[in-house]
Amino acid sequence: MAEFNYQNRRDFLKYFVGTSAVLAGFPALSKEVLKSKDLSHLTILYTNDVHSRIEPFPSNDPKYADKGGFARRAAVIDEIKKENDNILLLDAGDIFQGTPYFNLYSGELEYKLMSLMGYDATTIGNHDFDLGVDNMTKQMPHANFAFINCNYNFSNTSLHDKVVPYKLFDKQGIKIGVLGYGIELEGLVDKKMYKETQYQNPLEIANATAKLLKHDLGCDYVIALSHLGFSFTEKKISDSAMAPLTENIDLIIGGHTHTFLEHPVKLMNKAGKEVYVTQVGWAGIWLGKLDVYFSYNKKKISHNSNNRKI
C-alpha cells in the first residue's frame, strides 16, 4: 500500500506541476513544498466499537479466530507512521465492555493503551456508560486523548468539564475540525448509569458545530465521530439517514451497529457536496484508513481509503 499511495501521489504532483506551469496566475510550488512528502497528505486512521478487545480473539473463536488485538493494531499504526507522520488517530466510541478486562479493570487499561498508541480523540458510545457516567470520569486521568461530543449535555454530571463539543487539529498547516455525537440513551442505557446526561437531537447541533468549524474557524476538513449507527430498519436517526441532511461535514466515522463497510459510502449532503460515511465493524478486527490529499493551497483534492484487517 505504501508504494501505491506514494506512486499515486507522485503521479498527481507530476500532473499538478505540468498543469500549473501552463496556468497563468498560479503561484509556483517551491521545491521544498514538492519535496515535503507530508505537507499535503493526511492519513486518518480509525476504529469503532473496540469493546475492550485487548487481546486478539482466541484461536477457537467461531467467527474471528486470531483477529484484532491492541498490540498488533499498535504495530500496524507504527508501520503507517513510518510512511507518513501526518496522522490523525480517531475512535467512534464503545471503547468499553466486551471482555473480562473491562469487568476487572473498569476501562483503565483501554484508555492507557489508546494513549500509548497515540489516539487523538474519541467520542462517547452507549457502552462507555456501562459502569456509569462517574466511572468514565474516574478513568479519564488514564487518557491523554480528547473526548468529543456536542449533543450530550453533561452540565449536571461529573463529566461537565471533561468532554468538548469539537477539537481543532493542525497537521502541518492543514486545519482539521473534529466533532462528535452520540445515540439517544433513554431505552438503551439504564438511567442510573447515565444519570443527568441529557441527549439532544444531533442533527441541528452537528450542523451548527460543523458550520462553526468550516466557516468561522477555517477548517480545511471536518470529521464527525458518530455513535448513532450506520442505518436502521426502524425510523431512527442514523449516519445514513443524517448524512444527506448535513452541511460542512466531509467525513463521518461511525459506530454502534458494528457494520463492516468494505468501502466508505459516498453520499451527497444538503449542499450537494460529497460526504463519506465509514465504519469498521467492531473489536479492532479492522483498522480504518483514509488518505486525504490537499493541494498547496490546502484544497482537498483526493481521497484514498483502505480498511486494514488485523
Added chain:
Amino acid sequence: MKFQLKILFFSALISLYACSQKTSVTNISESHIVVNENKIDSSVYKAIAPYKKTHDEQVNKIIAHSEESLVKSDVESTLGNFFCDAVIYETKKLLGKDSAILDVAIFNKGGLRNSLPKGNITIGNVFELMPFDNEVVLLKLSGIQFKDMCSKIVEKGGIPIGGMRMTMKGTEATNISIKGKPFDETKEYWVVTSDYLANGGDNYTFFKNASDKKVMNVLLRNAIISYCEDITKLGQTIKPKLDGRIQLSK
C-alpha cells in the same frame, strides 16, 4: 510486514485546477490489506502484561465442554436456546420450592455479546457472552402484556426464548404455547429476564408495567457459570440444538 495488496477500485477524474479551484475529490482508490498476524508493538504488549496475568488466572478456568459451537442467528439460535434454558435451570434452582411458578425466559439478542466455541468453555468465554453486570429478574405479566411480548419477538425477527413455542406469521405471533399448554390470555405468566429489559431497556416498555417482580440478586453471568459447572459435575456436555421453539410460517 507482508501486505497483500488488492486494488479494488481506481478512477482518475482529474478536472483539477484547469477548470476550477472548487473541484475537490479527483480520485478514489481503495484496497484491503491483511496485516502480518505475528507483528506486535512491544511497548503496548508490555503495558498489557501485568493486567493479563491477573486476568488469565481468573478467566482461563474450564467449566464445561460443548459438542458444537453456539452462535446467534435469526428466528431461533443455538446460543439463544442454550442461554434461556440455562437461565431457566438456574432460576428454578434459586426459586427452590417455588420453582413451578416460572414459565418462560426471554432475552434480547443484543445482550448476548459473543459466540461460545466448540470444545472447552472457560469462565472467560462466559464473560464475553454476557459481559454486562445484568441481574436475573422475574416479572409477572398479564395475558395482554404477554401478548405484547410475543409481538415484540416477531417484530425483532425472533429473539432468545425458553419455556415456550410460537410461530411467526407475518407480523403476528401464532400457535403460542407455554410449557406445553396453549397460551391463555386470561392467565398470568412469570417470565425470567434481565434487569436491563425489566426496566424497559431496548424499548421493552410493557415490562415496566408488570404486576409483580422478583429480583434474584444473581448476575446472569454467574447463573450461566453455575449452570455450566453443574452439568459438568453431572458428567454432561453442552449439546447445542434448534428445537423449533420459534417457527416461521410461510
